Amino acid sequence: MKVLKFGGTSVGSVESIKLVIEILEKSISKGERTAVVFSAMGGATNRLIEIGRMAAAGNQEYFELLKVVEERHFATIRGLINVKQQSGTFANIKGLFNELEDILRGVSLIRELTDRTMDLIMSFGERLSTNIITEALKNIGVKAEFCDARQLVRTNDHFGMADVDFATTNQLILEHFAKSSALQCITGFIGATAEGITTTLGRGGSDYTASIFGAALDAQVIEIWTDVDGMMTADPRKVPNAFTIPAISYAEAMELSHFGAKVIYPPSLQPAFAKNIPLKVLNTFNIGFEGTLVDRSANHKQYAITGISSIDDMALVNIQGSGMIGVAGISARLFTTLSENNISVVLISQASSEHSICFTIDHQLAERAQQVLEAAFEVEIKSGDIDSIAIEKNVSIIAIVGEGMRKSSGVAGKLFSVLGKNGINIIATAQGSSELNISVVISKNDLSKALNAIHGVFFLSETRSLNLFIVGVGLIGGTLLEQVGSQSAFLSGQRLLKLNIAGLSNTKKMLLEPGGIAPDRWREELADNGVKTSIPAFVDRIIELNLPNSVFVDCTSDKDIVRHYGKLLDASISVVTPNKVANSGRYDEYQRLQRTALQRGVKFLYETNVGAGLPIINTIQGLMDSGDKFIRIEAILSGTLSYIFNTFGPGVRFADVVREAKAKGYTEPDPRDDLSGTDVARKILILAREVGVPMEPEEVKIAQLLPDNCLQAPTVEAFFAELENSNSFFEGLLDGAKAKDGVLRYIATLENNKATVELRAVDEKHPFYNLSGSDNIVSFTTDRYKDRPLVVKGPGAGAEVTASGVFADIMSISSYLG
Numbered sequence: 001m002k003v004l005k006f007g008g009t010s011v012g013s014v015e016s017i018k019l020v021i022e023i024l025e026k027s028i029s030k031g032e033r034t035a036v037v038f039s040a041m042g043g044a045t046n047r048l049i050e051i052g053r054m055a056a057a058g059n060q061e062y063f064e065l066l067k068v069v070e071e072r073h074f075a076t077i078r079g080l081i082n083v084k085q086q087s088g089t090f091a092n093i094k095g096l097f098n099e100l101e102d103i104l105r106g107v108s109l110i111r112e113l114t115d116r117t118m119d120l121i122m123s124f125g126e127r128l129s130t131n132i133i134t135e136a137l138k139n140i141g142v143k144a145e146f147c148d149a150r151q152l153v154r155t156n157d158h159f160g161m162a163d164v165d166f167a168t169t170n171q172l173i174l175e176h177f178a179k180s181s182a183l184q185c186i187t188g189f190i191g192a193t194a195e196g197i198t199t200t201l202g203r204g205g206s207d208y209t210a211s212i213f214g215a216a217l218d219a220q221v222i223e224i225w226t227d228v229d230g231m232m233t234a235d236p237r238k239v240p241n242a243f244t245i246p247a248i249s250y251a252e253a254m255e256l257s258h259f260g261a262k263v264i265y266p267p268s269l270q271p272a273f274a275k276n277i278p279l280k281v282l283n284t285f286n287i288g289f290e291g292t293l294v295d296r297s298a299n300h301k302q303y304a305i306t307g308i309s310s311i312d313d314m315a316l317v318n319i320q321g322s323g324m325i326g327v328a329g330i331s332a333r334l335f336t337t338l339s340e341n342n343i344s345v346v347l348i349s350q351a352s353s354e355h356s357i358c359f360t361i362d363h364q365l366a367e368r369a370q371q372v373l374e375a376a377f378e379v380e381i382k383s384g385d386i387d388s389i390a391i392e393k394n395v396s397i398i399a400i401v402g403e404g405m406r407k408s409s410g411v412a413g414k415l416f417s418v419l420g421k422n423g424i425n426i427i428a429t430a431q432g433s434s435e436l437n438i439s440v441v442i443s444k445n446d447l448s449k450a451l452n453a454i455h456g457v458f459f460l461s462e463t464r465s466l467n468l469f470i471v472g473v474g475l476i477g478g479t480l481l482e483q484v485g486s487q488s489a490f491l492s493g494q495r496l497l498k499l500n501i502a503g504l505s506n507t508k509k510m511l512l513e514p515g516g517i518a519p520d521r522w523r524e525e526l527a528d529n530g531v532k533t534s535i536p537a538f539v540d541r542i543i544e545l546n547l548p549n550s551v552f553v554d555c556t557s558d559k560d561i562v563r564h565y566g567k568l569l570d571a572s573i574s575v576v577t578p579n580k581v582a583n584s585g586r587y588d589e590y591q592r593l594q595r596t597a598l599q600r601g602v603k604f605l606y607e608t609n610v611g612a613g614l615p616i617i618n619t620i621q622g623l624m625d626s627g628d629k630f631i632r633i634e635a636i637l638s639g640t641l642s643y644i645f646n647t648f649g650p651g652v653r654f655a656d657v658v659r660e661a662k663a664k665g666y667t668e669p670d671p672r673d674d675l676s677g678t679d680v681a682r683k684i685l686i687l688a689r690e691v692g693v694p695m696e697p698e699e700v701k702i703a704q705l706l707p708d709n710c711l712q713a714p715t716v717e718a719f720f721a722e723l724e725n726s727n728s729f730f731e732g733l734l735d736g737a738k739a740k741d742g743v744l745r746y747i748a749t750l751e752n753n754k755a756t757v758e759l760r761a762v763d764e765k766h767p768f769y770n771l772s773g774s775d776n777i778v779s780f781t782t783d784r785y786k787d788r789p790l791v792v793k794g795p796g797a798g799a800e801v802t803a804s805g806v807f808a809d810i811m812s813i814s815s816y817l818g
């Protein structure tokens with residue numbers, strides 16, 4: 001025996017009922033004995049309730065509404081049954097509507113609608129739908145029989161939510177099924193008392209009916225046909241990556257029943273659970289899909305958890321006071337008071353200090369809870385034994401659920417860690433000793449971010465996303481986007497990582513697109529959909545969006561943007577940048593950013609501030625973290641100047657070499673920053689700070705390389721003109737070096753907490769003699785690298801190497817986030 005149940009959407013229209021019939025025919029053709037339970041046509045029950053209330057209120061318009069409902073059912077008959085065979089069904093259904101009309105007329109006359117009458121009115125929903133579908137089945141030759149559950153499901157008279165008398169009901173069902181071999185088409189949701197008074201079974205009613213019949217008949221399986229692909233790992237409206245759970249245990253299904261998308265209501269399946277009857281949740285609109293199997297097995301663990309559920313609108317109540325410590329009976333009184341006032345408690349947490357108890361309830365009950373508790377503990381509050389009762393609204397609960405977490409360590413750690421790394425504060429937490437569920441209370445504002453972040457770390461076979469917000473799409477930003485685009489297939493295939501370009505800005509336009517901007521179409525998308533750039537608005541919106549795993553990437557050389565880093569880090573958004581401005585300003589600002597990142601558990605990464613993609617900052621941090629002491633750093637830190645002195649020579653004009661460096665993408669957006677020594681000075685300043693010297697910018701001693709006329713040039717064009725005028729000056733420098741058999745090198749040195757930058761002529765014995773192109777070289781002399789220094793050397797400027805350094809920083813955030 002197999003029991004199928006079709007919900008309201010499945011029987012909501014002619015088209016969907018045709019699918020239902022297809023499913024039933026398939027099942028019957030396999031020779032399996034089948035019974036089927038139907039809900040009312042989608043929306044019909046609510047309509048009937050509304051009509052009943054209108055009638056009771058004396059509002060005669062109920063009649064029009066009733067006619068609408070009637071016409072919907074008639075149209076369904078016309079759509080499903082042959083014209084020749086329609087008349088019998090019409091008569092039957094019209095008869096039901098006449099009966100309903102009489103009842104409503106009575107309600108409208110006496111202006112009274114009891115729960116008992118309401119149950120009777122509602123019963124028409126299932127009676128109508130089931131009648132019509134039974135006739136439609138018969139019409140195509142299926143041996144089907146209408147089965148009014150009121151004849152079989154015996155209940156008490158708790159109208160609206162009647163209790164089933166299982167002994168009688170089971171016996172009646174068995175007797176009925178022994179008599180007939182036809183396909184029983186059973187009305188869901190309804191029953192009757194011993195006196196034959198109609199009752200309803202409350203929430204999840206039709207599932208309950210299926211479960212009652214399945215259990216009574218010892219069905220092999222109960223199939224719940226609905227309009228979604230089974231139970232999902234999380235509410236798909238909130239977590240786009242959610243997927244169907246193939247198999248789940250009864251206990252897990254119970255724990256997950258708080259789902260936003262209420263696929264099944266487990267309490268109503270209790271009779272089936274009690275008899276270990278497996279349940280399948282299937283989709284009428286996606287017939288071939290496997291759906292979800294719910295059974296008693298606890299061994300469905302492919303992942304550490306099975307699913308994530310959440311409740312959006314909760315209130316947290318906290319009752320605390322020194323007078324609670326060691327006093328027995330406080331919690332008994334607390335929960336008795338709540339129960340007497342019909343306030344259901346969803347989560348409870350009490351720390352072992354006994355100083356406070358907190359619990360969450362439906363947010364609509366918050367005020368009432370406060371009132372009744374203040375009354376119940378009036379004496380204690382007056383005496384100060386209990387502080388006032390505090391309510392926090394706008395909180396949500398997230399629960400991770402799974403048999404797999406039982407006796408396995410690291411699950412709670414992973415949960416708390418991913419929340420921490422995304423800057424989500426945990427207000428309260430609870431885990432029962434069944435180890436089936438860990439719940440956290442968080443701000444409602446963080447709900448979507450938290451759900452997505454948690455889903456990402458626990459369902460690892462699914463691709464995780466890093467959300468990038470990139471400001472500045474010039475040389476480096478543009479190259480980065482190209483690299484991200486061409487690497488995306490590898491990252492999603494090999495690393496299960498999606499780099500989602502959630503926002504972009506240049507000086508003119510900005511675009512925020514949480515769904516992602518295609519890296520190969522960013523120009524068009526920014527031009528077509530972007531709005532006028534406002535960096536403060538861009539930053540505020542990023543914070544407001546509150547996406548998980550967010551990274552802000554500053555690829556400008558702008559001085560104003562860096563002012564927003566602190567705010568971003570504070571909002572738990574990591575920052576990656578090649579822009580040196582933030583780290584080369586005042587020391588306390590540099591330190592503040594470092595601290596904020598640390599406190600918030602996010603990353604502030606700027607490897608490309610020095611030597612572009614060369615591992616210079618990371619090398620220093622590694623040595624510092626492992627306790628090495630820096631004695632001296634000597635370095636060539638300008639790709640531009642390196643290129644210039646490697647290229648400038650007899651027969652070449654200095655200004656042309658500078659132009660070439662700019663064209664090759666080595667220079668700063670303003671090349672005067674390179675040639676004035678400013679760029680090198682800020683790099684050695686950053687290195688000084690990394691090795692622990694709290695240096696200020698003015699402490700770096702810069703020996704100027706340029707003559708005054710060049711230094712004072714007001715614009716870039718004027719600057720190039722002055723370089724042209726000074727060609728003999730640069731030739732003189734070259735000759736001077738040649739005279740000493742040397743080459744020109746612009747060298748930065750840090751020693752004894754002092755930083756200097758100067759042009760020097762070095763001969764072939766010097767390790768900096770042999771360089772080419774835009775090479776940088778950094779020589780670290782430390783306690784551990786004393787006799788022979790640790791040297792990092794290679795191209796230290798240029799679009800590809802810089803963008804790839806930024807990319808590497810982004811990737812290290814991705815590994816950090818797990």
Ligand SMILES: NC(=O)c1ccc[n+]([C@@H]2O[C@H](COP(=O)([O-])OP(=O)(O)OC[C@H]3O[C@@H](n4cnc5c(N)ncnc54)[C@H](O)[C@@H]3O)[C@@H](O)[C@H]2O)c1
Nearest residue numbers: 472474475476506507555556557558578579669797798802
């Ligand atoms: N070129 C290199 O080799 C290299 C190496 C290491 C670090 N860097 C650093 O990388 C950064 C970018 O350099 P680049 O060569 O790509 O410069 P670029 O001039 O080509 O690009 C910077 C872009 O940022 C935009 N921008 C400036 N202010 C902005 C604002 N307020 N809002 C939005 N967009 C803004 C500009 O319009 C420009 O398109 C600089 O900080 C530079 O110091 C460059």
Ligand SMILES: N[C@@H](CCO)C(=O)O
Nearest residue numbers: 638639640666667668
């Ligand atoms: N303009 C810089 C870029 C790398 O920071 C240089 O030439 O070194």
Ligand code: NA
Nearest residue numbers: 607610612614
């Ligand atoms: Na670097």
